[in-house]
Amino acid sequence: MSDRVLALVCCLGASLAWCDEVTLANGDRVTGAVIKQDGKKLTMKSEMFGIVTVPWDKVKTIRTETPVTVELLGGQSVRGKIEMREGRLEIAEETARHGITLADISALRDAAEQRTYERLLQPSWTQLWAGTATLGLAGAKGNAETSTLSTGLNAARVTRVDKTAVYMNAIRASALLAPNSVATARAIRGGWGYTRNLTERISFNLFNDYEYDRFQDLDLRFVLGAGAGIAVWKSDKGRLDLLAGGAYNRESFSPPAPRFAFVRNSPEVYVGDEFTYKLSAVTAIYQNVRFFSNVRDFGQYRLNADLGANTKLAQWLSWNVSISNRYLSIPAPGRQKNDLLYTTGIGVTFAR
Numbered sequence: 001m002s003d004r005v006l007a008l009v010c011c012l013g014a015s016l017a018w019c020d021e022v023t024l025a026n027g028d029r030v031t032g033a034v035i036k037q038d039g040k041k042l043t044m045k046s047e048m049f050g051i052v053t054v055p056w057d058k059v060k061t062i063r064t065e066t067p068v069t070v071e072l073l074g075g076q077s078v079r080g081k082i083e084m085r086e087g088r089l090e091i092a093e094e095t096a097r098h099g100i101t102l103a104d105i106s107a108l109r110d111a112a113e114q115r116t117y118e119r120l121l122q123p124s125w126t127q128l129w130a131g132t133a134t135l136g137l138a139g140a141k142g143n144a145e146t147s148t149l150s151t152g153l154n155a156a157r158v159t160r161v162d163k164t165a166v167y168m169n170a171i172r173a174s175a176l177l178a179p180n181s182v183a184t185a186r187a188i189r190g191g192w193g194y195t196r197n198l199t200e201r202i203s204f205n206l207f208n209d210y211e212y213d214r215f216q217d218l219d220l221r222f223v224l225g226a227g228a229g230i231a232v233w234k235s236d237k238g239r240l241d242l243l244a245g246g247a248y249n250r251e252s253f254s255p256p257a258p259r260f261a262f263v264r265n266s267p268e269v270y271v272g273d274e275f276t277y278k279l280s281a282v283t284a285i286y287q288n289v290r291f292f293s294n295v296r297d298f299g300q301y302r303l304n305a306d307l308g309a310n311t312k313l314a315q316w317l318s319w320n321v322s323i324s325n326r327y328l329s330i331p332a333p334g335r336q337k338n339d340l341l342y343t344t345g346i347g348v349t350f351a352r
Helices: 003-017 111-121
Strands: 020-024 029-038 041-046 050-055 059-063 068-072 077-085 088-092 097-100 105-109 129-140 145-158 162-177 180-197 202-213 218-235 238-253 262-278 283-294 301-312 317-328 338-351
Touching: 020 041, 029 050, 029 111, 105 111, 129 317, 145 317, 145 338, 162 338, 180 338, 202 238, 218 262, 238 283, 301 338
Parallel strands: none
Antiparallel strands: 020 029, 020 059, 029 041, 029 105, 041 050, 059 077, 068 077, 068 105, 077 088, 088 097, 129 145, 129 338, 145 162, 162 180, 180 202, 202 218, 218 238, 238 262, 262 283, 283 301, 301 317, 317 338
16 A cells, blocks of 8 residues: 555544544434534534534434533533443543433533533623624716615624614615706614513514604604514524514604694504524525504504615625615605615624
């Protein structure tokens, strides 16, 4: 055997020797690196197939060549290499653990996953924020001059027990056809929301929305609401929550003369949903809808519907699209019921 072939065999043997290995109940074997086991799935990274997930209840044996954190059902955590022998699990640490079975394990994490887990336990308020800021600009110059500026911000701070989110969308557009210049769009929509997980699928939410729309004669819409949500679908790719609750809505309108400014205060009930889905490794979509009905007059209602997508172009750069629709059953006199705001542009992705 030549020296080159011998070196290749040695390298191959070394790579196999340092691979974690999982045997399934049907006899299949998966090799690679154990990343985590949380809940019902074991996640591994295979050199040939990438990220692989297998049902935890189908795992028959497991062996790791690098230390992992093992969280037991009683809440105790130990770290070390693990190996199955005759149906029992051994954890190699300073003091070897014997007599543990796979059923005694509530979670497994490699070093990176453990650092992420510990970071989520007691993060400071300034940590864990992630999101995108978008800027869009369009214009024309010649016989007619037009300019459109749109901005958007979506950010969220997600921990193991709660989620805080802020958003803002704005557009300002004008057109000049000599000798007159007119504003064609001016609107700002923004707000924040807080969701607290009560159980794995049930949550409590609080939100506060603000809106200004010059061409709806809306000076300010202030909404403060609270309710409950239930996750009807959850997976690694996304989730769908159904929402219901109550809100207080204060709307201030200033129509042009000879009409008079007026204010509406309305207690409301609402139903809706929130949906997120990862289409691919670089593209994700989100959608939320809330239908608000006036408690004093059920013939007076409004609808908020938002849809967006972001595609990651680089580590910090993304392309974003957002559509924000607002429907008001009884608008200011002389105004339409529906206003649609859509923005697109290059965004900066940030995370802390």
